[in-house]
Amino acid sequence: MLIEPEAVAKIDADCIRSGIPGYALMTAAGHAVAAAALRHYPEAERFVVLAGPGNNGGDGYVAARLLAESGADIRVFRLSMKPPMTEDASRAHAECPVEGLPLSMYCPRLGDVVIDALFGAGLARDLSPEVSDLISELERNRIPVLSVDIPSGICGRSGHIRGAAFRAERTVTFVALKPGQVLLPGREHCGEVEIAEIGVPRRLIEQYRSPTRINSPDIWLDYASAKTPSGHKYSHGSLGVFSGGATQTGACRLAAEAGLRAGAGLVTIAGPSEALAANAAHLTAVMLRQVDGRAELDEWLQDRRLGAFVLGPGFGVGEKARDFVLALRDRNLVLDADGITSFRDDPERLFEAFSTGAPHLILTPHDGEFGRLFPDVAASKEISKVERAQAAARRANAIIILKGADTVIAGPDGRCAINSNAPPWLATAGSGDVLAGICGSLMAQGFAAFETACAAVWYHGEAGNRAGKGLTAESLVSHIDI
Numbered sequence: 287m288l289i290e291p292e293a294v295a296k297i298d299a300d301c302i303r304s305g306i307p308g309y310a311l312m313t314a315a316g317h318a319v320a321a322a323a324l325r326h327y328p329e330a331e332r333f334v335v336l337a338g339p340g341n342n343g344g345d346g347y348v349a350a351r352l353l354a355e356s357g358a359d360i361r362v363f364r365l366s367m368k369p370p371m372t373e374d375a376s377r378a379h380a381e382c383p384v385e386g387l388p389l390s391m392y393c394p395r396l397g398d399v400v401i402d403a404l405f406g407a408g409l410a411r412d413l414s415p416e417v418s419d420l421i422s423e424l425e426r427n428r429i430p431v432l433s434v435d436i437p438s439g440i441c442g443r444s445g446h447i448r449g450a451a452f453r454a455e456r457t458v459t460f461v462a463l464k465p466g467q468v469l470l471p472g473r474e475h476c477g478e479v480e481i482a483e484i485g486v487p488r489r490l491i492e493q494y495r496s497p498t499r500i501n502s503p504d505i506w507l508d509y510a511s512a513k514t515p516s517g518h519k520y521s522h523g524s525l526g527v528f529s530g531g532a533t534q535t536g537a538c539r540l541a542a543e544a545g546l547r548a549g550a551g552l553v554t555i556a557g558p559s560e561a562l563a564a565n566a567a568h569l570t571a572v573m574l575r576q577v578d579g580r581a582e583l584d585e586w587l588q589d590r591r592l593g594a595f596v597l598g599p600g601f602g603v604g605e606k607a608r609d610f611v612l613a614l615r616d617r618n619l620v621l622d623a624d625g626i627t628s629f630r631d632d633p634e635r636l637f638e639a640f641s642t643g644a645p646h647l648i649l650t651p652h653d654g655e656f657g658r659l660f661p662d663v664a665a666s667k668e669i670s671k672v673e674r675a676q677a678a679a680r681r682a683n684a685i686i687i688l689k690g691a692d693t694v695i696a697g698p699d700g701r702c703a704i705n706s707n708a709p710p711w712l713a714t715a716g717s718g719d720v721l722a723g724i725c726g727s728l729m730a731q732g733f734a735a736f737e738t739a740c741a742a743v744w745y746h747g748e749a750g751n752r753a754g755k756g757l758t759a760e761s762l763v764s765h766i767d768i
């Protein structure tokens with residue numbers, strides 16, 4: 287579950303209304319931070335709390351008090367020498383026995399462990415040069431940082447860096463993860479994340495949970511078992527994958543093999559006559575069909591058992607792709623790679639074709655391809671990857687799989703999931719073709735488009751983990767296990 291940073295203040299206010307004082311939450315937060323510091327840094331020569339003006343700083347003062355009580359050597363440096371901005375933070379400051387010095391007086395030294403309590407959910411603008419210089423100095427001296435709630439400088443909504451950001455070894459966050467801790471680059475700046483319970487009632491957390499979720503099987507498993515009461519996970523389905531010309535057939539075969547491996551009962555590659563020999567030489571279980579032009583395509587489409595199609599991998603960019611896609615407008619379609627690029631001069635033509643009915647188009651762009659279909663959305667740097675994918679999904683009435691190390695899946699109804707199980711070595715040639723094949727396979731088996739996309743991205747990541755570091759697209763296919 288995720289919560290947005292804006293929800294933090296609302297949760298606190300509701301807690302106070304229910305009789306749980308804000309200071310009790312802050313005390314619990316400070317306890318969690320002090321405990322993590324002692325647990326993970328027993329060798330620290332001194333703990334250095336950097337305290338900001340708000341409640342994040344308040345958590346830092348509580349942690350400083352507890353660390354001092356435990357006998358640790360502890361220093362506190364304050365961003366501002368003015369009284370803290372909130373009542374709770376003022377109280378935490380007043381109760382802290384360690385005198386706070388101005389931040390400018392801090393000279394990092396070997397053996398320090400920094401507790402970053404400058405900003406959390408309330409970060410509102412870029413960090414000042416004073417703070418960014420300090421961050422650079424800490425990095426130069428390799429001083430370990432434990433961040434309170436989120437590394438200061440990371441936007442909890444988008445994961446973007448506001449000017450500069452701490453690179454924490456560990457982060458102790460509260461209540462639930464924020465999107466900016468799962469999206470990049472925020473995720474990388476958090477290090478190991480620990481979620482501390484601080485006494486917020488479950489019903490409140492549920493009430494404020496973000497519609498954006500971390501991608502995981504609970505998104506589709508209920509749906510899958512509801513579809514198949516017999517308990518057999520997925521019924522068989524028939525998938526069609528389009529091949530490009532004779533010299534670019536590998537990509538469609540990867541998609542087709544992945545489709546088979548992901549459980550489709552029947553997978554057929556449809557390609558031009560010139561590509562038949564190349565495809566035939568490499569295929570066993572996958573079927574082949576000659577489809578040169580629109581007439582043959584229309585004839586093939588008479589077969590209503592074909593539950594989904596993949597078009598794009600190795601297909602070639604141009605009018606043929608556009609024409610085929612428009613012929614598939616009332617069918618389930620995964621549009622990838624060249625299929626996406628083919629619409630760069632007139633994306634509206636694609637969106638219009640799939641504008642009605644339940645979403646049955648899955649688009650799988652990486653950032654570059656995304657910019658070709660949604661140039662204005664891609665250009666707005668302020669909005670998060672989640673918001674970009676959501677805006678695109680609404681416009682296209684499609685499921686968007688916006689690929690990357692933090693792939694985001696969004697539907698036109700606003701549902702959204704951030705994926706986090708993909709290993710870095712998954713970013714290899716042909717990996718996207720495999721993903722498109724898994725998507726097509728699940729749609730052919732009767733999955734709705736959003737659930738398909740979430741499941742496909744997750745199983746693709748799992749296959750990557752199983753295949754390990756030496757992964758190739760071929761070995762990735764053989765590790766698909768659904």
Ligand SMILES: NC(=O)C1=CN([C@@H]2O[C@H](COP(=O)(O)OP(=O)(O)OC[C@H]3O[C@@H](n4cnc5c(N)ncnc54)[C@H](OP(=O)(O)O)[C@@H]3O)[C@@H](O)[C@H]2O)[C@H](O)CC1
Binds near residue numbers: 315405436
């Ligand atoms: N329920 C919970 O999860 C709890 C979380 N706790 C902690 O509270 C913080 C959020 O506290 P909040 O006071 O809302 O926000 P911050 O501490 O992050 O910062 C707000 C102040 O910082 C100023 N600000 C913002 N950005 C900058 C900047 N770049 N440079 C300088 N100053 C900045 C901001 O100033 P304004 O002028 O914008 O008002 C505020 O003064 C959460 O992260 C947890 O750590 C609770 O302790 C327990 C419950």
Ligand SMILES: [K+]
Binds near residue numbers: 438
């Ligand atoms: K922080």
